Amino acid sequence: MTADLHDPATFRTALRAWLAKNDLTPPDDHSLAGHMRQFARVMRALYDAGWGRYGWPEHAGGLGGPNMLRAIVGEEIVGRRLAEPGPYSMIEVLAPTMIDYATAELAAEMLPKMLSGEEQWCQGFSEPGSGSDLASLTTRAVRQEGADRYIINGQKVWTSFAQFSHRCILLTRTSDADTPNHQAITAFFVDLDTPGITIRPLHTMHGVDEFCEVYFDNVAVDASRMLGAPGDGWQLAMDLLPYERSTCFWQRIAYLYSRFDALIGEVAGQGESIDTDMGETFLALHTLRCRSRATQHRLADGQKLGPDTSIDKVLLAGAEQRLYDTARDLLPGGTIELDGNDWRTEYLYSRAATIYGGTAEVQRNIIARRLLELGKE
Template sequence: MNTDEFRTSLRAWLDDNDLTPPDDHSFDVQVAQLSRVRRALYDAGWMRYGWPTEVGGLGGPAVLRAVLGEEIATRGLAEPGIYSMIEVLVPTVISYATPELAAEMVPRMLNGDEQWCQGFSEPGSGSDLASLSTRAEPDGDTWVINGQKVWTSLAQFADRCVLLTRTAPGHEGITAFFLDMDTPGITVRPLRTMHGVDEFAEVWFDDVVVGADRMLGRPGDGWQLAMDLLPHERSTCFWHRIAYLFSVLDGLVRQSDPADDLDLGAAYLAAHTIRCRSYGTQQRLGSGLRLGPETSVDKVLLATAEQQLFDTCRDLRPGAIEWTDPVLRSEYLYSRAATIYGGTAEIQRNIIARRLLDLGKGDSG
């Protein structure tokens, strides 16, 4: 099935199957709606396209997954950020878990039975991921984990966690595990952010025992796993988010008048720029090319477009964010973090300068 056929058939199916979310924007309801949407899409086959048959998929190009997420985001059927976690964690498990473990676990994520989380950031190791200190020490056929993670999305709902730990010094001393979140010794405390949603959590690990068969890759593969995972955060996930931003922009245009055209045009230009850039990233991903530091450009452009769009919403709808539109208020406040989460804008620009433009390496003279 090619992309156009897939989109046409999917749209017809979505028109005939009501997946409208409840009129309740609490985070618990959003997560429940996510499971509902995934289950319906999996049972109908849509969620399985673009994934390998070895893990319960129906095959086909990965771009079909981007089309599916775009339609879900545009129709507002599931919150794009948490929907897109599937595009970050499932490819990682497929690449690094044993084939048997991937075949067992991936269908549970695709069909909505489970949520997974990503245990990377720590209180002293956010954008500086290589300085993480959560330790895993060998004990026979198991490993014992102690430490703390923070800003872990969906941790309070998650059944599994892709967890980075330190097993030796340096980059080569980072090792990843696929951990069951109901393992004794794990404590999760949700974090209330300024946009009023408990999406993130702190997670403590106190003598948590995990089997060696749950290691992702080999000891020391964790840094490479992280470098492979991060571009996925900036490919299909971004395409979903961009689709959502355009739906917000379309709504704003319908409520505006010709005097607002200049502001709307600037917001559209920023959104169109990242969509063009992300389209190229989707093409590279669909061609089987490896994504690398060039996705830092995508990250900077998306953060810029997101903040500009919600700044425009604030300017053209006076009082809505402050008083009358709680959903828009939450989105506006969340957009303030767009230049922080997933690697700060400053770090992304350093990556672009050093790894893409080869700057900063000359002599001091």
């Protein structure tokens, strides 16, 4: 049974049959807290039925099989709008790299908590002065004399879902000023209920306050929570960001297609004048999906994801903004920014697509320098 389910086509058919029998329809609660509760409910049901464990390594509590299986679960769940794409994406952004860098015991203890919806995790990379220039981060972790632990002080910002999270993958600086930035960064897996941590949600223009400021005041973290060795933090970030720029979008693409279908429903009958806009939007979505599919296959073939995922990120941001620009242009009234409905929220959030996971400008620099070898910007 399990071996059959490692075949993606068989897996998808069986998952669809299960979804047809198990009603996971979200309640009529559009608050962020409501979305997070629904996300946890869906993850619990998927985990208990086994679906949420496929595509994850057995040594960390998964049921094995190719990464494609977990992508299929995301596509089927988020494409049906049973869970929102934002919280769902955090699994793919954080878990693969956490498994690679944590001790085997820590990964085996923690991954099931995330996959079962018992816990949400967050990503503590960006700081007020360090976004694109991540290597300049200043949150410090100092080893405590005579104790096997570190004391952390500093501030993170734009930490998505921190107010709902139990753990954080945190980048800190552990070396003195003479050490080159890229060798001075160390990552920790931090419990967010540790004394000294303060989490403050930030207000957003689209009204969904998903990200936070996170303050660390003399926060004691056991050395066993270090991810990798001292100085491995930069490499951890370089390994994690490609997931954040590519495979985590597979389920989001399914969601964008569902919104494209909804838009067709709302603007149908407007005549030939909409054909060009809708055609270009479809082309952008389709190009993105083709690229993303190829990336999923490269990962399944055992290749390491790297700077080439900046192409996926540029295509995602372009397609997402194209879709919502088209909605703004075609929906009656022409005031999407002011209307009080889902299109407004999504239109405003789509502006962030050229920022999160690395800005559009920085992705183009990476493509120019590292893929096309065009020299420094």
